[in-house]
Amino acid sequence: MTDSTQQLLEKAQAAAEAARHLAEQAQHYSDELAHTAAAAAAHGLAGGAIDPFVFRVAIFAMAVFVGYYVVWSVTPALHTPLMSVTNAISSVIIVGALLAAGVEGMTAAEASGSWWANVFGFVAVILASVNIFGGFLVTERMLSMYKKKG
Amino acid sequence: MSANIAALLYLVAGVLFIFALRGLSSPATSREGNRYGMIGMAIAVATTLLTHFPSFGGLLTIVIGVAIGGGTGAWRARTVQMTAMPELVAGFHALVGLAAVLVAASAFFAPRAFGIGDANEIHAGSLVEMSLGAAIGAITFTGSIIAFLKLSERMTGKPILLPERHTINIMLGVALLALTALFVGTQSGVWLFLLILVSFALGVTLIIPIGGADMPVVVSMLNSYSGWAAAGIGFTLGNLALIITGALVGSSGAILSYIMCKGMNRSFISVILGGFGGEVAGPAGGKETRNVKQGSAEDAGYIMQNAGKIIIVPGYGMAVAQAQHALREMADMLKEEGVDIKYAIHPVAGRMPGHMNVLLAEANVPYDEVFELEDINSEFGQADVAFVIGANDVTNPAAKTDKTSAIYGMPILDVEKAKTVLFLKRGMGSGYAGVENELFFRPNTMMLFGDAKKTVESIVKSLAH
Numbered sequence: 125m126t127d128s129t130q131q132l133l134e135k136a137q138a139a140a141e142a143a144r145h146l147a148e149q150a151q152h153y154s155d156e157l158a159h160t161a162a163a164a165a166a167h168g169l170a171g172g173a174i175d176p177f178v179f180r181v182a183i184f185a186m187a188v189f190v191g192y193y194v195v196w197s198v199t200p201a202l203h204t205p206l207m208s209v210t211n212a213i214s215s216v217i218i219v220g221a222l223l224a225a226g227v228e229g230m231t232a233a234e235a236s237g238s239w240w241a242n243v244f245g246f247v248a249v250i251l252a253s254v255n256i257f258g259g260f261l262v263t264e265r266m267l268s269m270y271k272k273k274g
Numbered sequence: 275m276s277a278n279i280a281a282l283l284y285l286v287a288g289v290l291f292i293f294a295l296r297g298l299s300s301p302a303t304s305r306e307g308n309r310y311g312m313i314g315m316a317i318a319v320a321t322t323l324l325t326h327f328p329s330f331g332g333l334l335t336i337v338i339g340v341a342i343g344g345g346t347g348a349w350r351a352r353t354v355q356m357t358a359m360p361e362l363v364a365g366f367h368a369l370v371g372l373a374a375v376l377v378a379a380s381a382f383f384a385p386r387a388f389g390i391g392d393a394n395e396i397h398a399g400s401l402v403e404m405s406l407g408a409a410i411g412a413i414t415f416t417g418s419i420i421a422f423l424k425l426s427e428r429m430t431g432k433p434i435l436l437p438e439r440h441t442i443n444i445m446l447g448v449a450l451l452a453l454t455a456l457f458v459g460t461q462s463g464v465w466l467f468l469l470i471l472v473s474f475a476l477g478v479t480l481i482i483p484i485g486g487a488d489m490p491v492v493v494s495m496l497n498s499y500s501g502w503a504a505a506g507i508g509f510t511l512g513n514l515a516l517i518i519t520g521a522l523v524g525s526s527g528a529i530l531s532y533i534m535c536k537g538m539n540r541s542f543i544s545v546i547l548g549g550f551g552g553e554v555a556g557p558a559g560g561k562e563t564r565n566v567k568q569g570s571a572e573d574a575g576y577i578m579q580n581a582g583k584i585i586i587v588p589g590y591g592m593a594v595a596q597a598q599h600a601l602r603e604m605a606d607m608l609k610e611e612g613v614d615i616k617y618a619i620h621p622v623a624g625r626m627p628g629h630m631n632v633l634l635a636e637a638n639v640p641y642d643e644v645f646e647l648e649d650i651n652s653e654f655g656q657a658d659v660a661f662v663i664g665a666n667d668v669t670n671p672a673a674k675t676d677k678t679s680a681i682y683g684m685p686i687l688d689v690e691k692a693k694t695v696l697f698l699k700r701g702m703g704s705g706y707a708g709v710e711n712e713l714f715f716r717p718n719t720m721m722l723f724g725d726a727k728k729t730v731e732s733i734v735k736s737l738a739h
Contacts (some may be wrong), residue, residue, distance in 0.1 A: 187518040187521030199298070205298060208359070217504050225328070238387070241381075243378075261347070
């Protein structure tokens with residue numbers, strides 16, 4: 125009798141053990157599930173984690189179309205000023221040159237890199253400025269020549 | 275200033291650039307458009323300086339750089355001859371290209387300042403964008419220098435054909451792809467440096483085989499490249515103003531190239547492959563024994579005085595001879611005698627798109643007397659005189675009739691329909707395409723040989739009597 129009681133007790137303990145194990149597992153799964161759900165919800169709220177690159181590509185693509193229609197509407201008589209003004213505006217690349225020219229290395233390791241960036245930036249600032257001033261002014265000069273009859 | 279406000283300001287700059295191009299739809303709104311462009315540029319520069327305020331030393335560097343560059347640019351803009359606009363524009367393209375290369379290199383050396391990662395840990399995407407910007411910029415740089423040298427006649431305008439040039443170009447192109455992959459994979463500056471060198475070489479080998487007559491296409495194409503290079507850098511920097519501008523300029527140049535190709539009935543590919551106009555068939559006069567009718571300035575003056583309607587067809591020869599002012603003077607005198615004067619411009623007249631229009635505008639010819647090919651071509655039939663000054667191939671009827679001609683299919687100005695055709699030419703030489711012009715031998719054609727400017731001046735003198 126004591127033997128069977130003992131056996132029963134052991135069985136009960138084993139069953140309890142198994143149940144606890146199961147519960148732990150369930151807990152684990154539910155945790156994981158909650159985690160995923162929370163993450164999914166967060167994604168949903170942020171409109172999905174779209175890389176900023178995608179937005180840039182979208183803007184780029186739209187701008188190509190805008191450019192296409194705007195340039196076709198340019199009168200052929202003004203194609204030369206069109207080229208000189210596009211020259212001037214593409215020199216907005218000066219924003220990169222300004223960053224480079226003004227860079228300061230934060231650590232010793234960065235110092236040599238930033239020195240090069242300063243030199244390149246300085247030269248790029250000069251080149252872009254030639255274009256900005258030259259491009260806009262020569263466009264202005266040309267456009268001022270176009271006059272109507274009389 | 276927060277990054278969001280900065281991004282919005284860059285967007286405003288980009289939109290102002292769109293307005294700058296939009297203004298060019300008519301001469302009346304064009305100057306306003308140009309101002310929008312200037313304002314956009316000022317906003318972009320100010321935004322950059324405010325968000326990344328440089329140290330005193332940095333600011334000093336920038337001010338000195340802008341002073342040197344701006345001074346040079348302003349001086350060139352003020353002094354350049356209008357006939358030299360194609361060279362100036364090609365030179366400007368070279369500068370944009372080199373600036374793109376330098377900015378890409380700076381971004382590699384100081385990635386943190388550009389927000390693209392830390393040294394040796396630059397994001398792969400940024401490396402690709404950087405390589406693209408640098409490569410296109412470098413091709414634009416050397417390509418534009420070659421175009422500049424050809425246009426300013428410091429280098430022969432004839433195509434320079436390297437042996438196996440297509441193989442060379444393909445190999446350079448493959449090398450570019452391989453170097454980009456190596457650079458992105460290893461983050462080592464050596465590959466970027468080699469990438470830039472190979473692109474420099476490719477720029478040269480792409481442009482040297484292209485002849486002088488195709489320069490309008492080349493200049494437009496390089497315009498387009500400089501835009502794509504700027505866009506590549508714009509992606510590296512994540513800068514909206516640059517991305518928008520790059521796209522605008524890129525598509526603008528592409529459209530102009532297309533218009534120029536159509537004006538010559540050439541495919542873009544055949545222009546890029548080069549070699550056209552190289553085999554100028556010497557003095558074709560060897561087989562040509564027919565006589566041409568030659569006239570004097572007095573004859574021309576007399577014919578034109580008695581005409582009711584004259585259409586003037588200017589070409590590159592007018593630009594070379596700087597004859598536009600004398601031409602306008604002649605037109606004014608004829609107008610006083612009650613003659614109706616119009617100008618007809620072929621899309622590829624001159625060495626860049628719209629070149630003739632600028633020269634005529636410079637000589638105070640009102641822009642509403644100047645017409646494009648499709649708008650005026652039907653009027654030659656009613657014209658008493660077609661006055662062709664420094665143009666040749668664009669009037670050659672062989673383009674319509676002779677299937678064997680190099681210019682077959684090219685749209686031409688129908689000057690042969692006018693009662694009398696006056697041709698101002700330096701000599702009997704053929705045009706850039708190396709094709710004999712049938713028109714010279716027609717009975718209603720009168721040739722006026724000599725320098726275009728001197729000839730027009732003599733006509734003016736004879737009209738004054």
